Amino acid sequence: MGLQRCVGPGLLNEGCREELGSLHGIPLYKSFIEGWPQVEAFQARHDDLLIATYPKSGTTWLSEILDMIYHDGDVEKCRRDAIFNRVPFLEMKSRGHIPLSSPSAGVELLEKTPSPRLVKTHLPVQLLPASFQEKGCKVIYMARNPKDVVISYYYFYQMAKMHPDPGMLAEFLEAFMNGKVAYGSWYEHVRGWWEKRQEKQLLYLFYEDMKKDPRREVQKILQFLGKEVVEETVARILHHTSFQEMKKNPAANYETMPSSLMDHSLSPFMRKGISGDWKNHFTVAQNERFDRHYQQHMAGSDLCFQMEV
Numbered sequence: 001m002g003l004q005r006c007v008g009p010g011l012l013n014e015g016c017r018e019e020l021g022s023l024h025g026i027p028l029y030k031s032f033i034e035g036w037p038q039v040e041a042f043q044a045r046h047d048d049l050l051i052a053t054y055p056k057s058g059t060t061w062l063s064e065i066l067d068m069i070y071h072d073g074d075v076e077k078c079r080r081d082a083i084f085n086r087v088p089f090l091e092m093k094s095r096g097h098i099p100l101s102s103p104s105a106g107v108e109l110l111e112k113t114p115s116p117r118l119v120k121t122h123l124p125v126q127l128l129p130a131s132f133q134e135k136g137c138k139v140i141y142m143a144r145n146p147k148d149v150v151i152s153y154y155y156f157y158q159m160a161k162m163h164p165d166p167g168m169l170a171e172f173l174e175a176f177m178n179g180k181v182a183y184g185s186w187y188e189h190v191r192g193w194w195e196k197r198q199e200k201q202l203l204y205l206f207y208e209d210m211k212k213d214p215r216r217e218v219q220k221i222l223q224f225l226g227k228e229v230v231e232e233t234v235a236r237i238l239h240h241t242s243f244q245e246m247k248k249n250p251a252a253n254y255e256t257m258p259s260s261l262m263d264h265s266l267s268p269f270m271r272k273g274i275s276g277d278w279k280n281h282f283t284v285a286q287n288e289r290f291d292r293h294y295q296q297h298m299a300g301s302d303l304c305f306q307m308e309v
């Protein structure tokens, strides 16, 4: 995982691969660490809804569902802007020169966003800015099984140029298992948020449940938010947020992001959208090793994952 040279006019600092830094022991992009004081001091509003996930766990899917719920199933309103502007990414901070079409810092964007706001974060629970709890904000956490997360993350590392070079899959798998990827240990992340779910106004969802029965999961979300919508609206939400619809929707598929930041020709952001794709990538030996590691790291927890649906 080495530093790569940045080439091409106009790229300046953007698009350069760079090693991760460390924020309170969590591996993270250096630009995000530079912006951390503003994130830590972030002032949540009481009606903010936080969407929290470990990366590659269905954040964009959940964000689109929530934006649709917030706009009563109005598809045109949900095309008003790219998902990364409709649902600002709290700890995001760009490096150096920012191309016009790329997002500014998450905190700045949030300050300009009218209430009620949807806020995206990948922060582990212990790093969440205090104001979310002080203001009693609701949180929806979505978790995904780690085998599919690591495969999705491997492709994302390749296409999103802010990451270090992931190397071969075997190398990346080791890094992931050792928590040496952006946002650190998947185990600590999913367990940390799971253990806090009694204390907070938190709805804990699973990507696999959403794949199996999206209608039931959307109903859970509506109930959690205290909202009622007619059946026709639910049907519109489900259709608009299906993988096929989101993949072709420029407001949801990240294709408007400059290619210096995300190169969809290497791997599309909306890649496969299935559960169990790890079976096309793991060797038998890698799977056995992963299973042993998983058992050790999930021991003593009542949190369970479905590795396929």
Ligand SMILES: Nc1ncnc2c1ncn2[C@@H]1O[C@H](COP(=O)(O)OS(=O)(=O)O)[C@@H](OP(=O)(O)O)[C@H]1O
Pocket (backbone or CB within 6 Å): 053, 054, 055, 056, 057, 058, 059, 060, 061, 148, 151, 152, 153, 155, 156, 241, 242, 243, 244, 246, 269, 270, 271, 272, 273, 274, 277
């Ligand atoms: N509608 C819908 N249905 C099913 N799956 C979906 C959907 N939208 C996004 N995806 C898949 O979610 C993966 C991206 O995860 P995130 O949105 O959490 O990525 S990020 O961390 O915010 O960058 C990535 O998973 P993989 O396809 O396995 O790579 C996306 O394809």
